[in-house]
Amino acid sequence: MPRLTAHGYIAIVELIICTIALVTSTVSCLRYGFKRQAGWIYLNIALTPLHLSLLEFITTSARLALGNNLPNILTKPLHFCRLALLSAIVLGIVGGVELSQNNPPQTASTLRRVSIVLIIVVFAILTLFALYFLGFAQLRRITVALPFLLVRIMYSLLNAFASSTANNFNSLTGSWIIYLAMDVIMEFVVVTVLSAT
Template sequence: MGLSARGIIALGQLIVYVPIVFVAGFLVFRHGFSRGTGWIFLLTLSIVRIVSGAMLVATEQQSNPSHTIVTIATVLESAGLSPLTQATLGFLNSVRKGFSYNNEEGGGINATFLLHIFSSIALALIVIGGSKAGNAKTHDDLDHAMLFRHIGVVLFFILYILIALLHGYYWSQKRDLPKNRRMLLAGISLALPFLFVRIIYAVLSGFAPVALPGDIVEQNSMSKFNSTTGPWWIYLIMSALPEVLAVVTYIIVGIKVPVEKDFYQAKGRSSMEDGYRSDDAFQPAFRKP
């Protein structure tokens, strides 16, 4: 059986994210497994996209695909937004740590930790809504499920606003940041527009009409944003592409910006006797006899 436009997009995501998962894995080893660094979430997102893409392609090869598989694939498609926002929060946390090099108080309140919790709550509501929608037997069950999803996507929109505000605050304090942390912050600035488009689509998709299995979906102005039945080109432009572009932006930043050197550079500036030079993080300073 041939693939539909949605199937081709899913296959394209599968092809794109396979190499990305290896690069993301390398960056996790390079920068650390902590959620505070953000890289582990890029790896998670890559895995989610590979699994969801493979499942969607597989369903199109079946004449009568299982409703459970379709539900799981749909939930995974929506759930992919959380690792992207969590990754952004992790990178903002890395920027925050940069302030501690010039500030003995340790970089201020860790707002990113609170936003991580906010993101987890939003994701949980979307997953609950998707699961309940997949198991709904009546219209009341479906309406109850969609309420969870509506709250979840609205929380993601609020989360984006908070991320943008925190990002703007860090820019206002950029003089206190080491060079590599400023470059990481610039990378976040480049990715935020893509994340904005992705979240707007998630909100619109979350409010798009759905129907029980076997029923006809009610058509209205929001129908075109349905992530499974809406026009493929809207999904491609507002969901798949912005997400890939944000991920690729972060991958490039992760490869090009050695944020781990900031510690040694700051240490070299403050104490040359520790054996480090400020202009080269990893070369021991030669001492004159």
Template sequence: MHARDVVASIELAVYIPAAITAVIICAQHGFNRSSGWIYTLILCIVRIAGAVCQFLSRQDHSNGLIEAKIIIDSIGLSPLLLATLGLLSRFVDFINAKASSTFTTKHFRLLQLLITVGLILSIAGGTSGTVQPDGTVTIATTTKAGIGLYIVAYVGIVIVYLCSVPRTSVITNQERRVPVAIILALPFVLVRLIYAACSVFLHSHLFNIVTGNVALRVAMAVIEEFVVVAIYIALGFLVTKLDANARGPIAGREWKNKRTKGERRPRRHSMGALEQQRM
């Protein structure tokens, strides 16, 4: 088998059971978009689709299938970042329930917007890029812009985390597992992001999305995603479910709720009440 087919086989062996497990965790914690686990599930599905495309490309060498592989490879970063952002929102909500609010829904909305726009640009770039007969890929400017937004969003996530982690002592012992999982995952997300940046900004055959070095891709992308998915799935079994009325304003996505004209939305104190019950 071709080396890329071997990698695709391993991805299927890992992500199919991971997707099933992620469904179980989402059923426990909820399929709401503020949950980091729903994006973990999406990442598993995206990687399964990518592996299937790899096998199909053995018989179909059309540009359309190659474009699909490029798009799938680039959009995998968005659920990885959104999963981290979702778990970070849960962490910050618990802090805000016991201490002054440094970060609010506006900060998380901005980070989510950066990732979402990056996703859109990556998809647009994947459809507008060109592939030469020798496998050389011309990366579209929109793809580069999308990766740039991913980098900015990652920096923002790190800043929010570093500013929030000194106040970890105000949250319950069980919830302290969330920042531990995030700090374990962030270095792997960074390496994955570096690989993506090298793929679009460096004109090197080693990082070519179609014909690049397989060992390098495994070392800087495949393994990193495996580890992050494993960390987040394990975390899903280690923390308790938060009911809808127990989520804070960030994780509860109050900023997504539409106000009825002439009505004011009451301020939620659910996180504070939850903390008092646990104390």
């Protein structure tokens, strides 16, 4: 029987923590309602769902601060963020399928890069929103998660723009220490902050 690598042990810990996060998110959804755009339904471990969750928390906080009828200057960027994140998910999935079918790696690489660029643009917009609504108590807590989310984005960016799959930022074959520090721990901190909020 083959021995587990460091990546394998990290995956076991991730599975345990993801299960706990799933349970707490489900409890929050049941308690506060699936229909409300509070972000609970998106709160699982992955970069784009974390952004979707953050987007919905910010949207909810903006509505609580300004009332349900947000001005167009606020709603249009939020709608753009939602569409950009959905596009990033689709591009990421298509890129993964292309890679698994041994299609030209340039296509998969390009799709992954466009996906991460969309995520970076959304992160910048959400950061501006969070800073704009900083006076609102719930968003002060959410802004704590932003630096950790930024580190997680940088990990994906370095992976997507690396010249080969044998790079230190590859989540499967790269350095397990970098993966643990810049990916796994950062995601767990963001999920913890959003769950606590």
